[in-house]
Amino acid sequence: MKIIELGASVTASNDRDAEALRARLKAKGILLVNVMSAAGSGKTTLLSRIVKDMKDLRFAVLEADIASDVDALTMEQAGAKSVQVHTGGMCHMDAGMTAAAFDALESTDFDIAFLENVGNLICPAEYDTGAALKLMILSVPEGDDKPLKYPLMFAESDILVISKTDALPYFNFDVEKCISRAKKLNPGIAVFPVSAKTGAGMEALESALRTIRNSEFRNPN
Amino acid sequence: MHEMGIVLHLAKTLDETAEQEKLTKIGRVVLQVGEVSGIMTDLFTDAWNYFKGRHPVLSESELVLETIPAVTWCDNCKRTYETVKYGKECPHCGSAETWLLKGNECIIKEIEAE
Numbered sequence: 432m433k434i435i436e437l438g439a440s441v442t443a444s445n446d447r448d449a450e451a452l453r454a455r456l457k458a459k460g461i462l463l464v465n466v467m468s469a470a471g472s473g474k475t476t477l478l479s480r481i482v483k484d485m486k487d488l489r490f491a492v493l494e495a496d497i498a499s500d501v502d503a504l505t506m507e508q509a510g511a512k513s514v515q516v517h518t519g520g521m522c523h524m525d526a527g528m529t530a531a532a533f534d535a536l537e538s539t540d541f542d543i544a545f546l547e548n549v550g551n552l553i554c555p556a557e558y559d560t561g562a563a564l565k566l567m568i569l570s571v572p573e574g575d576d577k578p579l580k581y582p583l584m585f586a587e588s589d590i591l592v593i594s595k596t597d598a599l600p601y602f603n604f605d606v607e608k609c610i611s612r613a614k615k616l617n618p619g620i621a622v623f624p625v626s627a628k629t630g631a632g633m634e635a636l637e638s639a640l641r642t643i644r645n646s647e648f649r650n651p652n
Numbered sequence: 653m654h655e656m657g658i659v660l661h662l663a664k665t666l667d668e669t670a671e672q673e674k675l676t677k678i679g680r681v682v683l684q685v686g687e688v689s690g691i692m693t694d695l696f697t698d699a700w701n702y703f704k705g706r707h708p709v710l711s712e713s714e715l716v717l718e719t720i721p722a723v724t725w726c727d728n729c730k731r732t733y734e735t736v737k738y739g740k741e742c743p744h745c746g747s748a749e750t751w752l753l754k755g756n757e758c759i760i761k762e763i764e765a766e
Binding site: 432439440443521558 | 654656657658661662664665668669673679683690740748757758759760761762763764765766
């Protein structure tokens, strides 16, 4: 037996898969957004609102769940192409699973693809899925203390969406406090308080997504 | 289950290494696990023993886990401290302008192979 010194990260194979997928999507002009949040934060409601509002763009949604296809059906009804991925009990999506989900979509004629990650504020933050943008959602009923409890998720995300702001009158959720806690962990994070139900704040979020999509691909098709 | 996912990646990375280096059998695998990597070592070893049977090169391997202590750097007073004991707030000056220096990694240090 000989000893081989590796010094490689355990997830080195995932990091390579992620880089390969990023390059593939860039060539196709697809902005992949990794959407992460706890279960019940309103991921599907927010995404179907975006799909309905931004009718000039073509959307795909990769739905990652441990079981069922209810979210995929909702997204199809909103007008996005969708594929349901069952993670088989795994708590997060990795780059290999994300690439396989794209293959299952058959078509690649999309402007923005949302990866709706498993509902969980912990593990998805640790895995590079190949996405160009990481967006997390924190809903008002979850509480403004979550940046303190799940620091990695807030530190890793490019965009924080505070959802269900229509419920603010019923909860002790301090939006300013939440934003300052998130910015302490991640000074560059962009924050959008929204209500997908009333539409409040949606325009700012949607125009930011459009700007990122267009700057990522200077000649969109 | 989080550990299962990490074990899958570890097995894949080792399979790739075996192919590149033309290895037929991997023995001891030394893994360095950070104190705040979030990995439960008992669960991790259980998951490993289950999965190694599915990879011919790994079937006789043995996992050795070494712990890397977590250390945080304080930007305000330019000193370090033990992360697990004090968390985000610097015990020297009370600042929260602190960053994890090490302790969240999971690295394959070395493998014994033929």
